[in-house]
Amino acid sequence: MAEESSPSPANKRAKTIDLDEVCKDAFAGFRSFLDSCVPENPEGDFDELLNILQLLRDSKFTGSFDIIDNPKSLVDLLPALQSVVATLVADELMAQYLCMPADDENEEREQLDVQIRLMLQTALDCMPINALVMNICANTARMTQSLPLASVARLYMFAADCASDVRVRAMDWLDDDSSIKNDSVKEWIEILLLQQVTGVQWMGGADKDEDESNGDEADANSEPHDKPNGNKEEVKESADEDAEDEEEEYWSSSIVESTARFMAATLLSMFNEHELARHQLQVFDLTHRLHPNVWKGATKFSDVKLSPVDPNQLEPALFPKNVLPDKLYQRLCKVFAHDAPYWKESSYEQRGYYSYYSDLPESDDAQPSNLIENIICTEILPLVQQRLSQEQADSIVGYEWWVHTRPIQANLGHNLHFDTDESMLRQSQKVTHPIFSSVLYLTGGAKSGATIVLDQTPDSDSLPEKCWYQKASDNSMLLFPGNLLHGVMPCPGNLDATSLANNGSMVQGRRPNLSEWLEKPLTRSGKVEEHRLTFMVGFWTRRVPDTMESQSLYGPCGPLPPNTPEHSWVEQICEGYNDGNELPAEAIRRRIQPLPVPQISPVWEALTCQPFDPPLVFPRMMNHRFFVKDAPKCFHDSLFERDESDEEDGDDGHYHVHDHHHDHDHDGGCGCQESL
Numbered sequence: 001m002a003e004e005s006s007p008s009p010a011n012k013r014a015k016t017i018d019l020d021e022v023c024k025d026a027f028a029g030f031r032s033f034l035d036s037c038v039p040e041n042p043e044g045d046f047d048e049l050l051n052i053l054q055l056l057r058d059s060k061f062t063g064s065f066d067i068i069d070n071p072k073s074l075v076d077l078l079p080a081l082q083s084v085v086a087t088l089v090a091d092e093l094m095a096q097y098l099c100m101p102a103d104d105e106n107e108e109r110e111q112l113d114v115q116i117r118l119m120l121q122t123a124l125d126c127m128p129i130n131a132l133v134m135n136i137c138a139n140t141a142r143m144t145q146s147l148p149l150a151s152v153a154r155l156y157m158f159a160a161d162c163a164s165d166v167r168v169r170a171m172d173w174l175d176d177d178s179s180i181k182n183d184s185v186k187e188w189i190e191i192l193l194l195q196q197v198t199g200v201q202w203m204g205g206a207d208k209d210e211d212e213s214n215g216d217e218a219d220a221n222s223e224p225h226d227k228p229n230g231n232k233e234e235v236k237e238s239a240d241e242d243a244e245d246e247e248e249e250y251w252s253s254s255i256v257e258s259t260a261r262f263m264a265a266t267l268l269s270m271f272n273e274h275e276l277a278r279h280q281l282q283v284f285d286l287t288h289r290l291h292p293n294v295w296k297g298a299t300k301f302s303d304v305k306l307s308p309v310d311p312n313q314l315e316p317a318l319f320p321k322n323v324l325p326d327k328l329y330q331r332l333c334k335v336f337a338h339d340a341p342y343w344k345e346s347s348y349e350q351r352g353y354y355s356y357y358s359d360l361p362e363s364d365d366a367q368p369s370n371l372i373e374n375i376i377c378t379e380i381l382p383l384v385q386q387r388l389s390q391e392q393a394d395s396i397v398g399y400e401w402w403v404h405t406r407p408i409q410a411n412l413g414h415n416l417h418f419d420t421d422e423s424m425l426r427q428s429q430k431v432t433h434p435i436f437s438s439v440l441y442l443t444g445g446a447k448s449g450a451t452i453v454l455d456q457t458p459d460s461d462s463l464p465e466k467c468w469y470q471k472a473s474d475n476s477m478l479l480f481p482g483n484l485l486h487g488v489m490p491c492p493g494n495l496d497a498t499s500l501a502n503n504g505s506m507v508q509g510r511r512p513n514l515s516e517w518l519e520k521p522l523t524r525s526g527k528v529e530e531h532r533l534t535f536m537v538g539f540w541t542r543r544v545p546d547t548m549e550s551q552s553l554y555g556p557c558g559p560l561p562p563n564t565p566e567h568s569w570v571e572q573i574c575e576g577y578n579d580g581n582e583l584p585a586e587a588i589r590r591r592i593q594p595l596p597v598p599q600i601s602p603v604w605e606a607l608t609c610q611p612f613d614p615p616l617v618f619p620r621m622m623n624h625r626f627f628v629k630d631a632p633k634c635f636h637d638s639l640f641e642r643d644e645s646d647e648e649d650g651d652d653g654h655y656h657v658h659d660h661h662h663d664h665d666h667d668g669g670c671g672c673q674e675s676l
Helices: 009-014 019-036 046-058 074-098 107-126 131-144 149-174 183-198 208-221 232-247 255-270 274-281 292-296 326-335 341-345 371-386 390-395 422-428 497-501 565-574 633-638
Strands: 288-290 317-319 356-359 398-407 414-417 436-443 451-454 467-470 476-481 486-488 531-540 604-606
Touching (some): 019 046, 046 074, 074 107, 074 131, 107 131, 131 149, 131 183, 149 183, 255 292, 274 288, 326 371, 326 436, 356 371, 371 398, 371 436, 371 476, 451 476
Antiparallel strands (some): 288 604, 317 476, 451 467, 451 486
């Protein structure tokens, strides 16, 4: 066999990588990806991103981008492009990863774990100041509890500082016509560094470059002696309007920086680093935050027993244990266990708020038709009636119930809000509430966040003086008047009090070392995923569906679904009922004495802030209203805010009481649902 000849020098030159051509193809690929991000497919063409990474791997391109030297060409920006692409790929893979069961023998999940960590490391290697990828790393470490909260907080702080630095530097480059003369380079500085890495947008309608181009063209074509039509007042009015339009054009604040500072402030507050939290908050436009005493859970127990029932002064009350008989409790926990059919069949992860409404039975002696009716009418309602006058108790005609589950993994809690009938709020601008609301803690109570109830109603014109603070425990129940502001405090997940206290002394400005963290699996093996399961009921003195324009399945105050295979959970709750047999003796109503709920005062602390221009804005999906502007008025105003997903004409929209949250923080029926 003839010996294979070695390549000639000419062939070697032919195989040399043309970096300019690689750069051209990579940026063209990312342009195609951006064009594929349409409303019907906001995530875009994922394959385009994979093709870009493969192209750069084949070219053996390596590089690292910083903001010290001005980029003169697209080749200088190529590491930033690679970092952004790797970040987007990691984010998409993470979404797939989080939807998979967390078991040690899931090979597909393990492969995704490896790929995610590779993409995150690539993104950091190519651009160490990529604030977006640092935010993703911090979110991942917090949710999986694979880093101490102190390290996660530092990472958020560093991400915020990087986002701020990159935004300022990129904007300087866009205004620099002397050293950066390539318009294509400026365009990609805007796309990569502002839009992608920091989440900054040009505000004011038309694209900035297009706006300037149109302005130049208008100036070039205008006649110098043409006079505008109209009188002087109209001309002045028109000029003022033009000036306003010009003033409205600006670069927005950084979404990435806002998110990072908000998360840092929340974590710092969780382990009582309140001065450092204040430092993160001072660049927002805020006036108040929950007082450090509330974060500490510095409760003041009252030695005075609950006073006799006073219909003019109802306060929260606690039923501390054994609210449900054991058989009913175990059965309810099974129906709504985190792996039960209910969550999938009701599309809990994808759906907005929803709940179920039922009328009270016509007779106290009526046999319950299902487990839920049995528990509410036989066990919970009598405890509610203990706290009401006879007239108030007799006025209850129906109840709305909903249920929530969420993993106990450094949970962010639930935002402060009022329980209200959203359909009436939307239709007539009228604020109505249940007469009483209840929270039955089923599982995960000991490690979950405390429920707080503030002495504040929608009509309050002054700050509340006290806050009731109740830590959850299994099979206990909290009752409170339905018109009071309430929410859930964040919790550190599985960290115990000692570990939390040892987080202390946050260090700002020092970048955490992520390389060692990325060498290990994201989810540590051997951990059992615990869930916080709560069952909520609102008791109404009118039939809510009577004033609703429409009542839909898995909507606010919707009907119970039919007992069909698509709703097997309904079959579960109906099993043993409606079969002609008498209920067991355990259904006999019991009288349990309530206890006072610990109180905290003061509730709010004033903040003196120096907001950026434009000010940072809290991420809507995370704003739990623990840090606010214009309290208490802001809580009343929030009732009438429109949801971002509403139609412009408002026909299909709804007013919302609190924000929809991607991290298992679903709203619930009539706008009052929460994981309390």
